[in-house]
Amino acid sequence: MVTVLAQANPVPGLDPSRGAQWIPNYDQLISALNGLTLAGLLFAAGVVVVGGATWALAANRAHTQGVTWGRFMVIGGFVGAIVIGAAVAIVNTGFRLGS
16 A cells, blocks of 8 residues: 555655755745854854953963863864854765765
C-alpha cells in the first residue's frame, strides 16, 4: 500500500537557488537572516572587547577569577564569530551529507 502511494505522488525535488519561487516573502526572510547574522557578529565582537577589558583589568589587580572570566569571554567571542561566519558552509555540508 505504501509503495503504491509513493509511486502515485512522487515528491518534487527542491532547488534552493530558486527559493524566491517557492518560499513566500523570500526577500524579507533573507534580509532578516542577514540582520540576525550581523547582530550575532556584532555581539561576538562586543564579547571579545568586554572580555579583553575584563581580562586586562583583572590581571592588573591580580584577580584570578576575573582573569578566567575574561579569557573565557574572549575565547567564546572568537568561537562564536567563527561559527556564525561558517554557518552557511556548515549547513550546506550537512545538507549534502544527508542527501
